Structures are given as structure tokens and as C-alpha cells.
Amino acid sequence: MTDSLTEPLVSTSARTIxxxxxxxxxxxxxxxxxxxxxxxRFAFIGDTARLPxxxxxxxTIARYAVESTQFLVRExxxxxxxxxxxxxxxxxxxxxxxxxxVPVLGxxxxxxxxxxxxxxxxxxxxIATDATVQSHAYQTACNHRGLRALEKACPLLVPxxxxxxxxxxxxxxxxxxxxxxxxxxxxxxxxxxxxxVLGCTHYPLLRPLIERAVxxxxxxxxxxxxxxxxxxxMINGRAAAVEPGNRAVDTQIRCFATxxxxxxxxxxxxxxxxxxxxxELVDLGG
Numbered sequence: 001m002t003d004s005l006t007e008p009l010v011s012t013s014a015r016t017i018x019x020x021x022x023x024x025x026x027x028x029x030x031x032x033x034x035x036x037x038x039x040x041r042f043a044f045i046g047d048t049a050r051l052p053x054x055x056x057x058x059x060t061i062a063r064y065a066v067e068s069t070q071f072l073v074r075e076x077x078x079x080x081x082x083x084x085x086x087x088x089x090x091x092x093x094x095x096x097x098x099x100x101x102v103p104v105l106g107x108x109x110x111x112x113x114x115x116x117x118x119x120x121x122x123x124x125x126x127i128a129t130d131a132t133v134q135s136h137a138y139q140t141a142c143n144h145r146g147l148r149a150l151e152k153a154c155p156l157l158v159p160x161x162x163x164x165x166x167x168x169x170x171x172x173x174x175x176x177x178x179x180x181x182x183x184x185x186x187x188x189x190x191x192x193x194x195x196x197v198l199g200c201t202h203y204p205l206l207r208p209l210i211e212r213a214v215x216x217x218x219x220x221x222x223x224x225x226x227x228x229x230x231x232x233x234m235i236n237g238r239a240a241a242v243e244p245g246n247r248a249v250d251t252q253i254r255c256f257a258t259x260x261x262x263x264x265x266x267x268x269x270x271x272x273x274x275x276x277x278x279x280e281l282v283d284l285g286g
Contacts, residue, residue, distance in 0.1 A: 015235065018078025019044040020068050022053040024257075024264050025158070025201035026084025027271035029107065032228030033082065034251050037235065041252040043076035044084075047284070049259035053087040054131025061088060062095035067284045068258075073100045076254070082231050083107065084224070086128060086199055090137035103234065110230040111197050111223030112141035118219040119147060119195040125182055126151040128199030129158065138199050150191060151199075152182040161202040162267060167209065175206065176213045183215065197221045205270065255279045 017040050019030045024046045033042065047053075047068050053061050065088040072078040081104045083089045083096060089106030097104045115124045124147050126138040133153040142149035157178075160171045179196075186193050196214055198204060204222050211220050253276075257264045261279045268276035 016041045016043060016077050016079055017231070017235070018042075018069065018072030018076060018081045019084050020047075020065065020072060020081065020088070021045075021085040021201065022047050022051045022064075022088060023085075024048070024268050024271055025161075026224075027268055027276070028201045028204045029082060029084035029224040029227055030253070031271065031273045032222075032225045033231060034253070036228050036232035038251050040235075043072050043078055043254050043256070045072060045256040045282070046258070046264060048257045048264060049284075052131075053085065054129060058091045062092040064284075065092040065096055066099040069096050069100055069104070071256075071282065071284060073102055078102060080231065080235055081105070082227060084201055084227070086132040086137070086201065086223075087135070090132055090135035105227060105231050105234065107201070107223045107227040108137045108141050108199075110226040111199065111221060112138060112145055112147070113230070114221045114223070114226040115142060115149075115195050115197050116145040116147055118221060121192045121194045122146060123148045123150075123186070123191040123193040124195040124197060125149070125186060125193045126197045126199045127154045127157075127178065127182070127203065129153060130155055132199050138197060142197075148191060149197075150182065150186050150189065150193065152178060152185075154178045154200075157206060158200065158202045161205050161270075164270070166205045166270075171206065172209045172213070175209050179210075179213050193218070195219045195221060198223055202271075253277070256282045258282055258284055 030044050045068050050064050069081055079102055083106040089108045093106045130153040133151045139149045139151055156174050165171045201224050204224050255276050257279050261281050264279045
């Protein structure tokens with residue numbers, strides 16, 4: 001996959017972008033993609049029958065992710081893939097790239113690149129799920145860019161988001177506890193962090209609470225937004241600006257799930273910021 005942003009990787013007319021997640025948190029990435037490229041067609045699949053991926057082996061995660069992304073390419077005609085799943089981006093990106101004949105972008109590298117651009121101290125913090133933290137994918141990506149990164153798992157945040165407690169005092173208190181612990185560890189290790197990376201696709205829904213909880217002046221990086229901006233730049237051959245509030249464009253979105261369609265339809269609109277419509281059930285095997 002080329003890093004050039006000067007030559008489009010996909011025709012800008014009638015392009016179809018496939019988006020994959022193990023669940024429906026990746027709809028925050030799709031939401032950001034729609035803002036950047038409202039005239040594209042999107043196909044999103046959540047492998048809800050086989051989540052959580054974090055408890056699976058790398059080999060199993062790779063197999064599941066490849067099956068889902070091949071569905072997007074073969075059945076939905078996706079010409080570009082965004083892996084809107086931190087676990088799959090960390091553990092299966094190479095397998096996906098080997099399995100499909102289209103460009104593939106994960107969420108971790110764009111998040112780390114945005115952190116590099118934002119940080120002045122070269123010390124950054126990352127909050128994510130247990131599986132993502134255990135992979136040390138963000139730490140590795142940040143280290144490759146000359147950053148020191150301190151990661152922390154925040155396992156209570158995903159269920160709080162899915163409960164709908166995105167502006168609840170309990171959630172705000174949990175966030176403050178996690179961030180106080182993380183900042184205390186950073187100070188003990190002699191770090192001077194000025195940037196926080198949200199390393200889970202559920203966390204953008206908590207961004208207002210998180211921004212209130214971080215120390216003054218700390219930048220908050222949304223890896224979903226960073227991935228969408230990177231995808232738009234790669235596809236269009238240039239840095240693409242967000243087109244906010246563009247309601248004149250009727251963006252085409254098809255959503256698929258391997259199980260729990262009703263839950264997907266009920267909760268998905270919170271993540272996508274609009275009704276997800278009818279979610280289609282697909283069977284990818286065991």
C-alpha cells in the first residue's frame with residue numbers, strides 16, 4: 001500500500017468504501033468517513049456473531065477479519081477498506097492486506113500519526129480496551145514516530161457507552177479515575193504528556209467528558225476521525241476537508257451484521273449519528 005497522498009488510489013466517481021468492525025463501535029469511523037466523503041457509497045459489516053475479538057487468538061481474529069473483509073470486496077464491490085476495529089487493526093491488518101486486492105487502512109497508524117502532529121513534548125497517552133493495550137500496537141506505532149507512549153486499558157467505558165450513559169455523572173467519574181491513574185503513572189515515569197489518543201471506536205461518544213477531564217492544554221486525538229481523514233486523503237489524492245452539515249447529499253449506506261440485528265439497529269444510530277436503517281443479516285460461517 002502506498003503512502004502517497006498525491007495520486008488517488010480509487011476512482012473518485014462511484015467509489016464504494018467498505019468498513020469493517022467486530023461490532024458496531026466502528027460506526028463512529030463510518031460517521032467520520034461520511035463527513036469527509038458524503039458522495040461515496042459505504043458498506044459496513046459488524047461481525048456481531050463472533051465478538052468480542054479481544055478474547056480470541058491472533059490466528060482466529062485474522063480468519064474472522066479476512067472473511068468479513070472479503071465479503072465487503074467480493075459481495076459489495078468495495079474498492080477501499082477501512083478496518084474500523086482496533087483489535088483487528090492491531091492483530092490482523094497484514095492478513096487482511098494479503099487476502100484482498102484493494103487498499104486497506106486501519107485505525108492505529110492514522111491515530112499515531114495525528115498524535116505525532118499534535119504533540120510538542122513527544123510524550124503521549126493512549127486509552128483503549130484490554131486487547132488493544134495488550135497488543136501494544138499504539139505504543140509501537142508511536143515509538144516508530146519518535147514518541148513515547150503510555151497505554152492504559154479502560155474496560156468499563158465500552159459497556160457504559162452501550163448503556164447510553166455518555167453524559168452520565170458515573171461515566172464522568174470513571175473517566176476521571178482512569179485518567180488520574182494514567183497521569184500519575186506518567187509522572188512517576190518522568191513523562192510530560194500533552195496528547196491523549198482515544199484508541200477505541202466507542203470513545204468518541206465520550207469525547208466531551210474526556211476533554212473536561214484531561215489537564216488543561218492536553219490535545220485529544222480521535223483515532224476514528226484520524227482514520228477517516230487519512231482514508232479521504234488516500235482516496236482523493238489530497239487532504240480532504242470535512243463537509244459538515246451537507247444534507248443535500250443522500251449518502252448511500254448499507255449495514256450488515258452477522259448476528260444481533262435488532263441490537264445493531266437500536267444502538268447503531270448513537271454511533272452513526274443518524275438512523276442506520278435496516279441492517280441486513282449475513283452468515284459468514286463459524
